[in-house]
Amino acid sequence: MSESGDPRPIGVFDSGLGGLTAVRELFRVLPGESVAYFGDTARVPYGSKSRETVTRFSLEIARFLMRQDIKCLLVACNTASSYALETLKRRFEIPVVGVIDPAAGVAVTGGGRGAPVAGGSPPPRIGVIGTQATVASGAYARALAQLAPGTTVVSRACPLFVPLIEEGWLDHPVLRQVAEEYLGGLRAERLDGLILGCTHYPLIAPLLQDIIGPGVRLIDSGAEAALATAGLLRRRGLLAGADQAPQHHFYLSDERLDFERVARAFLGRELPPTAIVDQTDLPWFERSIPH
Amino acid sequence: MSESGDPRPIGVFDSGLGGLTAVRELFRVLPGESVAYFGDTARVPYGSKSRETVTRFSLEIARFLMRQDIKCLLVACNTASSYALETLKRRFEIPVVGVIDPAAGVAVTGGGRGAPVAGGSPPPRIGVIGTQATVASGAYARALAQLAPGTTVVSRACPLFVPLIEEGWLDHPVLRQVAEEYLGGLRAERLDGLILGCTHYPLIAPLLQDIIGPGVRLIDSGAEAALATAGLLRRRGLLAGADQAPQHHFYLSDERLDFERVARAFLGRELPPTAIVDQTDLPWFERSIPH
Numbered sequence: 001m002s003e004s005g006d007p008r009p010i011g012v013f014d015s016g017l018g019g020l021t022a023v024r025e026l027f028r029v030l031p032g033e034s035v036a037y038f039g040d041t042a043r044v045p046y047g048s049k050s051r052e053t054v055t056r057f058s059l060e061i062a063r064f065l066m067r068q069d070i071k072c073l074l075v076a077c078n079t080a081s082s083y084a085l086e087t088l089k090r091r092f093e094i095p096v097v098g099v100i101d102p103a104a105g106v107a108v109t110g111g112g113r114g115a116p117v118a119g120g121s122p123p124p125r126i127g128v129i130g131t132q133a134t135v136a137s138g139a140y141a142r143a144l145a146q147l148a149p150g151t152t153v154v155s156r157a158c159p160l161f162v163p164l165i166e167e168g169w170l171d172h173p174v175l176r177q178v179a180e181e182y183l184g185g186l187r188a189e190r191l192d193g194l195i196l197g198c199t200h201y202p203l204i205a206p207l208l209q210d211i212i213g214p215g216v217r218l219i220d221s222g223a224e225a226a227l228a229t230a231g232l233l234r235r236r237g238l239l240a241g242a243d244q245a246p247q248h249h250f251y252l253s254d255e256r257l258d259f260e261r262v263a264r265a266f267l268g269r270e271l272p273p274t275a276i277v278d279q280t281d282l283p284w285f286e287r288s289i290p291h
Numbered sequence: 292m293s294e295s296g297d298p299r300p301i302g303v304f305d306s307g308l309g310g311l312t313a314v315r316e317l318f319r320v321l322p323g324e325s326v327a328y329f330g331d332t333a334r335v336p337y338g339s340k341s342r343e344t345v346t347r348f349s350l351e352i353a354r355f356l357m358r359q360d361i362k363c364l365l366v367a368c369n370t371a372s373s374y375a376l377e378t379l380k381r382r383f384e385i386p387v388v389g390v391i392d393p394a395a396g397v398a399v400t401g402g403g404r405g406a407p408v409a410g411g412s413p414p415p416r417i418g419v420i421g422t423q424a425t426v427a428s429g430a431y432a433r434a435l436a437q438l439a440p441g442t443t444v445v446s447r448a449c450p451l452f453v454p455l456i457e458e459g460w461l462d463h464p465v466l467r468q469v470a471e472e473y474l475g476g477l478r479a480e481r482l483d484g485l486i487l488g489c490t491h492y493p494l495i496a497p498l499l500q501d502i503i504g505p506g507v508r509l510i511d512s513g514a515e516a517a518l519a520t521a522g523l524l525r526r527r528g529l530l531a532g533a534d535q536a537p538q539h540h541f542y543l544s545d546e547r548l549d550f551e552r553v554a555r556a557f558l559g560r561e562l563p564p565t566a567i568v569d570q571t572d573l574p575w576f577e578r579s580i581p582h
Binding site: 041042043044048049050052053159160163164166167169172173174177178181253254255256 | 332333339340344451455460463464465468469472544546547
């Protein structure tokens with residue numbers, strides 16, 4: 001690291017474009033940092049796939065981002081964080097941050113942007129929503145139990161949220177009906193917080209809040225992971241210097257017709273000047289197709 | 292081919308398990324034939340991905356099935372048939388059958404199991420529903436225009452049907468609401484036939500018929516492709532002999548927790564005695580993950 005800070009980019013990956021909600025928070029809290037983002041649009045979604053497959057995909061992507069000389073890796077995908085985080089941490093020397101621990105920490109301690117839980121209060125009651133894989137992995141339940149033994153965890157897989165959000169039906173009555181079906185039963189659980197365990201869900205946060213009730217704090221796992229990444233870079237003296245303009249690179253494993261629309265929805269603004277690279281040099285793209 | 296017929300299996304592939312609706316028809320019309328089925332559950336779905344990516348995946352799978360010594364290849368996936376069929380036909384010597392032409396043929400000629408269109412009647416009006424990729428490719432529109440110039444084609448992408456069917460919400464009011472949203476506008480089109488351009492859709496055929504109206508003939512693309520495959524094997528003398536018991540093999544690129552339930556829904560019965568092989572020897576599964 002030079003005196004002018006560490007100019008290397010923060011690596012971020014997700015199964016698709018949902019991880020841009022974490023990038024949005026990185027841009028907000030660390031406007032001087034460069035980001036190298038990878039979205040695995042050729043193999044999205046991960047949420048219905050196995051631990052072995054998600055781990056293999058995650059390792060391939062991490063190796064690709066390592067070749068872009070990243071200084072840390074933010075695993076924005078909840079499914080990849082649930083299944084592959086320990087493997088990634090063992091395999092790479094740079095710091096690796098997942099979405100599970102930061103969100104779980106905020107849920108039980110009121111850290112981050114939330115109000116702290118009062119000492120002596122009963123153990124918290126936390127809801128977790130996510131993909132089938134994230135819920136089946138039990139990763140949030142384990143993290144919550146470790147951070148605050150006695151925490152009650154109520155998990156619910158919501159596999160239709162992602163396709164509905166990707167279809168852009170954010171204001172469609174069908175989305176409300178599906179959300180009511182998934183979450184209506186959670187109202188009786190008297191939750192303190194609800195972890196949005198998928199980076200797509202912040203786009204429907206107002207609807208979720210409406211259904212779960214105003215007393216339940218929503219925790220945005222991607223945003224909390226971005227804040228945790230910022231804290232880690234500060235503590236380790238890895239922030240970029242103020243004298244350099246950030247340079248962002250966005251890589252996708254497959255082109256998407258509606259990329260601009262979806263990216264804008266997740267990022268909350270136009271993409272900054274950037275390189276969109278389809279068909280990257282991941283190993284499976286090196287093979288050519290003879291015609 | 293020996294006097295006792297050609298015992299080699301019929302190769303079938305799909306992006307996932309939907310292609311089992313075509314296998315169901317193969318089992319019905321060719322009970323003596325062996326089937327080697329590949330479902331790309333690690334990279335499903337194909338319907339939102341690009342031509343290049345879908346073609347690459349299709350070639351990898353076709354090469355895998357060729358190593359299982361198949362005598363013909365049925366491309367049960369509508370997206371793969373739309374994007375990759377010509378490439379597959381050029382690359383392999385065995386007969387390759389897609390779902391587009393058989394379904395289009397039945398739609399405009401009344402061939403197969405339908406009633407023939409009377410001579411001198413006005414050109415048919417055909418609806419096509421499928422994934423975003425199948426509709427965007429224009430494959431059905433081209434096939435229909437070639438078979439019956441003057442045919443009116445009305446296409447509609449229905450990306451939420453697959454996740455709803457996979458979630459098992461077949462009798463849920465949300466499915467009817469989504470179907471009404473997608474297809475309600477087609478009622479005014481006075482269609483003669485509606486091509487179900489995705490192997491998932493036969494599972495919701497009664498609902499689709501109810502919404503589109505009783506006068507519109509539904510055409511099951513997977514079943515029609517199976518019938519076309521049977522006809523091709525008969526014409527070329529490639530049927531298996533009556534003295535051999537069929538042996539089926541089912542390969543998946545990733546395990547699925549709910550495989551049995553979903554497979555039963557598509558196949559209409561329990562899977563026959565078979566080898567379910569997860570993590571097959573496709574190229575990308577040969578790499579090991581160091582832990």
